[in-house]
Amino acid sequence: MAVVLDPVLAEVLACPAPDHGSLRVGTPEDPAAxxxxxxxxxxxxxxxxGIPVLLLDEAVTPNADGGAESPQT
Incomplete structure (x- = not known):
């Protein structure tokens, strides 16, 4: 099921990383994720x-070969 965000909230949400940018719904592989x-x-x-978990420790980080690295536990 695709994420549905209030348009005002979607405008103010940003990645918490130092090299942050705006956020888009879904993933590159699955726009409905x-x-x-x-x-x-x-x-x-x-x-x-329905609640975005914007914690760097919970984020999946892309790696150099185009894959992704799961968060460390």
Whole structure:
């Protein structure tokens, strides 16, 4: 199910990383994913129960070969 965000909230949300950018709904592989992707650094943040989890520790980070690295636990 795709994430549905209030348009005002969508405008103010941004990636918390130093190289932050605006966030878009979904992932590059799945535009309907329950996630938000930074348009600048490519980090993917989960959306749980309709709430974006904008924590760097929870983000999936893209790696050099185009894949992604899961958050460390």
């Amino acid at each position: 329950d996630a938000l992707t930074c348009e600048s650094c490519g980090r993917i943040y989960p959306v749980e129960d």
